[in-house]
Amino acid sequence: MSAGAALAAVVVPVYNAAAYLPVCIAAIAAQTMPDFRCYLVDDGSTDGSGALCEQAAAGDDRFFVLHQAQCGVSAARTAGVRAARADGVSWVAFCDADDLYHPEFLRTLIGAARSSGLPAACCRYDSFTDAPPADAPVPEEAQRMMAPDHLDALLHDHRVDFSLCNKVYAARILDPADFDNGFAFNEDLMANWQVFNKIEGCAFVDFDGYHYRQHAASASHRPLAPASIDEQRRAAIYIRQHAAPEMQESADAFYYEKLVYLASMILRREDADRYRIQLGELCVGIRAGLEDKRLGRNPRLPLSIRVSAFATVHCTVLWAAVCRRLLKDRR
Incomplete structure (x- = not known):
């Protein structure tokens, strides 16, 4: 990690998420592990989301804004991964602009990965529509899922799930091509399949560390x-x-x-x-x-x-x- 680099990066693809973005940013800012950079990737928003991103960066020097023409969520994540790797972070996480992190998300998952000696860690997620669920206590222990069990869990264990957002990854294992994979649907699954095939295992912490918002405009309800x-x-x-x-x-x-x-x-x-x-x-x-x-x-x-x-x-x-x-x- 280069001198002055943050330990972790959070990549947030943003497209017309103005109604939910402020609380998403607030949840990231409230992480108990403050040593991170957050890359807000404005993917050609037309609803004022870009201005909200700039406002967040102006108020907190851990937040950075990347603006691009609308290219889709995979391209936005790819841009964020490239920026994170260029800045020398050790760990990368993802968050969708309408969702929320548990305040212990980064600290817990990065700690689990480090203590297990594995280059990735994940947790469960829950879902909500209006008020987010109460933040659950964080277990002290993590499970080690070694190859090929971690791939089997990716395909069949709904606690692990396909999502990129309930996981952290060592920056060194991420190739931008894993995310810009040509899929508009199941792009998370395909990215994780490529990444998980390159690693020896993944740590799992059994708590709801990611709060997934369900609403009429979300991807799963279109x-x-x-x-x-x-x-x-x-x-x-x-x-x-x-x-x-x-x-x-x-x-x-x-x-x-x-x-x-x-x-x-x-x-x-x-x-x-x-x-x-x-x-x-x-x-x-x-x-x-x-x-x-x-x-x-x-x-x-x-x-x-x-x-x-x-x-x-x-x-x-x-x-x-x-x-x-x-x-x-x-x-």
């Missing part, structure tokens, strides 16, 4: 673009094709579960006919895999997914009604 179905399937295919032998069974199960999940996302919608091409392709894959020991009969596959797969192709109308009634629509 209308479901047909292209997102194709991209999520493409990500699962890539992982299956590039999994190491010791991860193949896990990757096969992940791929098949993704097919079933994507079909359920379509079937739960009132406008499911809009996605008939994607649903048809998914059902072909699901049907073909029902008796396949690598897919529908994969020992890693949960019973609920096996039942859902059968219902998707053999009881489609009834299963669609169940999905609409029991599953939350993505709007």
Whole structure:
């Protein structure tokens, strides 16, 4: 680390987040580990977010602003990673502009990574709509997830999840190309898949260190673009094709579960006919895999997914009604 460099960097991609950005910045500023730089990457905002970023930097010398034409969240994160590496930080974390950190987020995860001797650490996240949840006590112990268990956890353990935002990474393991990966959907998953494949393991601290805000404009509540179905399937295919032998069974199960999940996302919608091409392709894959020991009969596959797969192709109308009634629509 160069002389005068901060220990850590927080990269925040910002696009039209003016309604939530001030409290996000305040939560980062309130970290109990103050030795960080925060890079606010304004991705062509038109709602005054850029001015809020400048205001934050003027009031706290730990905050820096990068302005760029709108290129998307992956490009914004890439710009932040490049700046952090150029400034010689040792650790990098990410936060979305409408979300909140637990005040112990940086201290706890960086401490867990250091004490475990591993180049990454993660925690759970919770979600909220209006008032954020109360900050939970922080455990003293961290779990070491060694390869290939950390990759298996990335694909199947919802405590670890696909997100970049509930993790910290040693700056030395990050390549900007890992983030600018050509995916507009599941870009977090693909970035983590590339990074996790390069490291020997990840520390896990079992507390809700990241508060994920759900609102009408957030990515998970925007209308479901047909292209997102194709991209999520493409990500699962890539992982299956590039999994190491010791991860193949896990990757096969992940791929098949993704097919079933994507079909359920379509079937739960009132406008499911809009996605008939994607649903048809998914059902072909699901049907073909029902008796396949690598897919529908994969020992890693949960019973609920096996039942859902059968219902998707053999009881489609009834299963669609169940999905609409029991599953939350993505709007």
